[in-house]
Amino acid sequence: MKRFIMALFITVLVVGIFLGSCGEPEETTTAPTTAPTSAPTSAPTSAPTSAPTSAPTSAPTSAPTVTPQYGGVLRMITPMDPTVLGYPAESAGRATYYQYAILERMIIYAPDVWQNQNYQGILATSYTFENDMKTWTFQLREGVKFHDGTDWNASAAKWNFELRKEAGNSTTFNSMESCNILGPHTVQINFSSPANTFEVELATGIYFISPTSFENAGTTQEERIDWARGHPVGTGPFKFVEAILGDHVTYERFDDYWAGKPYLEGVEFIIVPDATTSKNMMIAGEADAYIYSEFKETLELEAMDGFYARYCKHHTPEGIWPAALEPDSHMYDKKVREAIEYAIDREAIIAAISLGSPEVEIMYQAPIPGDPAYRPDFGRHYDLNKAKQLMREAGLENGFETTIYVRSITGRWADMALFVQAMLAEIKITVNIEMINPGQYMTYLLFGWPADTLFISGIPNEPISNFVAARDYACSPAGVPKWNYSTVQTPEMCALWNELKAATSPEATRAAYVALSHQAMDDAVGIYMMDWPDTAVFADYVKDCDWIAYSTKVWNANTTWMAPH
Amino acid sequence: MVTYIIRRLIQAVFILLILTFIVFGAVRLLPGDPLLMFLNATDIEALSPEALDQARHELGLDRNLVVQYGIWLGDILQGDWGKSLHFKNANVLQMIGQRMPVTIHLGVLAFFFSSVIGITLGVIAAVRRGRWADTVATLLANTAITIPIFWLGIIMMLVFSVELEWLPVAGYTPINEDFWLSTRKLIMPVICLMIGSLGAVARLTRTSMLEVIRQDYIRTAWSKGLRERAIVIKHALKNSLIPVITVMGLQVRFIFGGAVLVEKVFAIPGMGRLMVEAVDGSDYPVIQGAVLVIGIIVVLTNLIVDISYGWFDPRVRYE
Numbered sequence: 001m002k003r004f005i006m007a008l009f010i011t012v013l014v015v016g017i018f019l020g021s022c023g024e025p026e027e028t029t030t031a032p033t034t035a036p037t038s039a040p041t042s043a044p045t046s047a048p049t050s051a052p053t054s055a056p057t058s059a060p061t062s063a064p065t066v067t068p069q070y071g072g073v074l075r076m077i078t079p080m081d082p083t084v085l086g087y088p089a090e091s092a093g094r095a096t097y098y099q100y101a102i103l104e105r106m107i108i109y110a111p112d113v114w115q116n117q118n119y120q121g122i123l124a125t126s127y128t129f130e131n132d133m134k135t136w137t138f139q140l141r142e143g144v145k146f147h148d149g150t151d152w153n154a155s156a157a158k159w160n161f162e163l164r165k166e167a168g169n170s171t172t173f174n175s176m177e178s179c180n181i182l183g184p185h186t187v188q189i190n191f192s193s194p195a196n197t198f199e200v201e202l203a204t205g206i207y208f209i210s211p212t213s214f215e216n217a218g219t220t221q222e223e224r225i226d227w228a229r230g231h232p233v234g235t236g237p238f239k240f241v242e243a244i245l246g247d248h249v250t251y252e253r254f255d256d257y258w259a260g261k262p263y264l265e266g267v268e269f270i271i272v273p274d275a276t277t278s279k280n281m282m283i284a285g286e287a288d289a290y291i292y293s294e295f296k297e298t299l300e301l302e303a304m305d306g307f308y309a310r311y312c313k314h315h316t317p318e319g320i321w322p323a324a325l326e327p328d329s330h331m332y333d334k335k336v337r338e339a340i341e342y343a344i345d346r347e348a349i350i351a352a353i354s355l356g357s358p359e360v361e362i363m364y365q366a367p368i369p370g371d372p373a374y375r376p377d378f379g380r381h382y383d384l385n386k387a388k389q390l391m392r393e394a395g396l397e398n399g400f401e402t403t404i405y406v407r408s409i410t411g412r413w414a415d416m417a418l419f420v421q422a423m424l425a426e427i428k429i430t431v432n433i434e435m436i437n438p439g440q441y442m443t444y445l446l447f448g449w450p451a452d453t454l455f456i457s458g459i460p461n462e463p464i465s466n467f468v469a470a471r472d473y474a475c476s477p478a479g480v481p482k483w484n485y486s487t488v489q490t491p492e493m494c495a496l497w498n499e500l501k502a503a504t505s506p507e508a509t510r511a512a513y514v515a516l517s518h519q520a521m522d523d524a525v526g527i528y529m530m531d532w533p534d535t536a537v538f539a540d541y542v543k544d545c546d547w548i549a550y551s552t553k554v555w556n557a558n559t560t561w562m563a564p565h
Numbered sequence: 566m567v568t569y570i571i572r573r574l575i576q577a578v579f580i581l582l583i584l585t586f587i588v589f590g591a592v593r594l595l596p597g598d599p600l601l602m603f604l605n606a607t608d609i610e611a612l613s614p615e616a617l618d619q620a621r622h623e624l625g626l627d628r629n630l631v632v633q634y635g636i637w638l639g640d641i642l643q644g645d646w647g648k649s650l651h652f653k654n655a656n657v658l659q660m661i662g663q664r665m666p667v668t669i670h671l672g673v674l675a676f677f678f679s680s681v682i683g684i685t686l687g688v689i690a691a692v693r694r695g696r697w698a699d700t701v702a703t704l705l706a707n708t709a710i711t712i713p714i715f716w717l718g719i720i721m722m723l724v725f726s727v728e729l730e731w732l733p734v735a736g737y738t739p740i741n742e743d744f745w746l747s748t749r750k751l752i753m754p755v756i757c758l759m760i761g762s763l764g765a766v767a768r769l770t771r772t773s774m775l776e777v778i779r780q781d782y783i784r785t786a787w788s789k790g791l792r793e794r795a796i797v798i799k800h801a802l803k804n805s806l807i808p809v810i811t812v813m814g815l816q817v818r819f820i821f822g823g824a825v826l827v828e829k830v831f832a833i834p835g836m837g838r839l840m841v842e843a844v845d846g847s848d849y850p851v852i853q854g855a856v857l858v859i860g861i862i863v864v865l866t867n868l869i870v871d872i873s874y875g876w877f878d879p880r881v882r883y884e
Contacts, residue, residue, distance in 0.1 A: 438846055
């Protein structure tokens with residue numbers, strides 16, 4: 001009997017292992033065959049006074065006549081931990097999406113932002129600027145309450161603006177001269193210089209918290225800030241409950257939300273670093289959405305029944321940037337930069353790494369079609385002979401040795417580096433590949449890349465492109481930290497950059513932006529490779545969720561609901 | 566015995582000092598400026614070079630290594646483990662306090678089951694040497710050693726969670742919150758974490774048992790007509806366990822090492838993941854705090870193992 005039990009146990013164990021090795025569902029290895037998720041189809045919101053009472057897109061599989069239902073906790077898998085939740089002066093990076101449902105901004109991008117560069121009002125119903133964009137006046141939304149029951153009004157707005165200035169870590173707020181209350185719901189802010197990127201900053205990174213909760217949180221400012229970092233008290237449709245690093249972050253419904261009671265009872269972010277595990281949790285029904293999903297897993301889940309995927313384009317173009325600040329470096333010569341670009345076969349690389357998805361598009365310039373700076377005919381397409389000719393003209397027909405730095409956050413860039421290494425060998429450039437960690441990346445990015453090297457990265461992009469151009473093409477003396485995406489600083493580019501920074505009207509800003517962008521293209525400052533979309537996957541019972549429907553910076557969580565499942 | 570323990574504890578303090586100093590220096594050799602992980606990029610653009618220097622000074626990053634180490638050690642002794650550079654609101658001691666019980670929960674279960682099952686398999690293989698039970702046990706032990714943890718985790722997840730829907734895919738629930746859910750969530754991670762140790766313990770137990778059961782006193786026991794169970798458990802097993810205990814002590818290190826993979830695959834918020842994230846983000850205070858705690862646990866485990874020799878073999882003296 002004992003022997004029989006032992007034999008049975010061993011048999012079950014061995015069979016289990018063998019079954020396990022064959023146990024992956026067929027769908028997970030099948031190439032995606034379904035059509036890509038369609039772009040938002042609803043009418044764009046034009047006025048900045050509209051409230052986010054309806055989502056701009058619905059799930060592709062949802063019937064348009066279904067009545068939204070209350071109830072349920074939306075469980076969203078995400079690979080990242082939050083860093084700072086409730087102290088807006090330190091909100092930065094991708095993990096700010098944790099704030100979308102709990103803290104609010106005065107304005108956010110409207111659904112037609114990529115086409116018409118429009119905003120939509122949240123905590124402000126309207127605003128004006130005058131005095132060469134130095135004076136901004138906001139009419140605030142009435143009837144809005146913070147989660148602690150206090151009112152959102154001009155005095156709360158002023159307090160928040162002054163908190164930002166006090167933090168001393170914003171170039172825009174460092175130039176704030178005064179903030180005046182003009183009425184119970186009217187506030188005016190004055191800058192010493194034109195604040196021509198203020199709208200974008202308001203729409204992307206300036207959140208508002210309750211002054212009362214903050215002030216009551218400690219006896220010193222340090223204590224209050226420390227408390228606020230982990231205790232967000234805002235006006236959003238959900239209230240913060242708890243954050244356990246590495247595990248979960250939970251919110252509950254805010255019944256007094258100004259745009260009406262949200263449909264969901266709560267939101268739970270489940271922090272799962274591994275993409276395969278995330279996919280399995282979705283299949284097993286342990287989560288309702290998977291945000292910032294890995295591309296491969298997104299395609300695999302989309303190919304299965306019961307899920308839909310979303311691809312948000314234009315936010316993270318990816319490419320290769322030469323370090324060309326040193327006059328004695330090879331890459332200082334525009335011909336070398338052009339030769340490198342001509343030697344790279346974008347189509348071959350993207351065909352190899354995009355897993356056959358049409359969602360990844362080739363790029364030859366920073367502006368996207370429709371952008372005022374977009375040039376339809378511009379592009380240094382793959383031409384090996386031209387590349388060799390340019391190297392000869394630069395006196396480098398025997399090539400040189402360089403290093404390509406690759407951020408270690410995605411294997412995709414390492415693959416790209418291998419292709420580039422092989423392609424540049426054709427023009428006798430020997431490329432060494434070096435993986436760098438986030439700390440090393442930030443050091444290089446802000447204080448400059450080693451001379452004559454290349455780096456591969458994604459570049460955070462915004463629909464309001466002058467903001468991005470002002471950041472990427474900044475001219476500053478060596479040693480002063482700046483975003484070193486572009487390291488080419490020709491006199492022409494610096495003059496145009498100064499023009500952009502000094503622009504005092506939207507028209508002047510746009511004209512300066514277009515001129516600077518064209519100069520950057522002509523100067524071959526970077527090799528834009530592809531528009532790699534941000535992705536998310538939802539169970540098909542998740543309805544009217546506009547998460548990354550048109551921007552990675554927007555989620556009107558109050559409109560999301562779940563059908564019975 | 567007491568003298569021996571005191572002497573070992575004093576040695577442990579020196580070991581920990583050397584360990585933490587090496588780690589303290591090593592993390593500073595990692596490329597990347599930790600200040601940039603503390604301040605976000607927009608901060609840095611807005612700050613003047615003087616303000617950056619001031620921030621560096623406030624974090625103590627502008628001092629020489631020995632001074633920085635001395636300050637850190639002094640603060641540790643006063644209970645101030647510092648604050649995470651990456652998670653600005655997080656106290657390092659609290660972070661470790663949250664994560665360590667999770668890894669200990671996982672590790673204790675893995676250690677217990679790998680020891681019990683490993684020793685059992687080893688004993689069966691030795692006692693039934695050359696028979697089918699030995700073949701199967703040895704095969705299982707060898708398989709256990711060679712299975713990659715990551716692969717096993719994914720396969721078990723697909724079989725038991727996705728296909729059969731018996732177990733949750735991932736996550737962690739504290740045992741005091743929901744015992745059964747906690748247990749169900751830990752079954753697969755524990756199997757992954759214990760599998761390598763199980764194989765090693767089983768193989769070593771078998772070898773050690775084979776040596777012991779050839780001894781004269783075991784033959785005498787057989788000739789006296791004692792029951793097999795009494796001979797194996799009472800006379801042979803206890804004497805064959807000394808090398809096994811040594812290896813089991815060493816397994817504690819591998820459990821912490823394996824936790825890095827297992828906690829990532831099963832989304833468990835333990836020390837392994839904390840360490841990886843801290844290294845990736847040049848989060849010095851977290852790395853140093855975590856290494857200190859893990860160091861203490863490993864050193865104490867080794868001490869317990871050494872002390873336990875005396876129980877298994879009364880001939881061992883501690884003078």
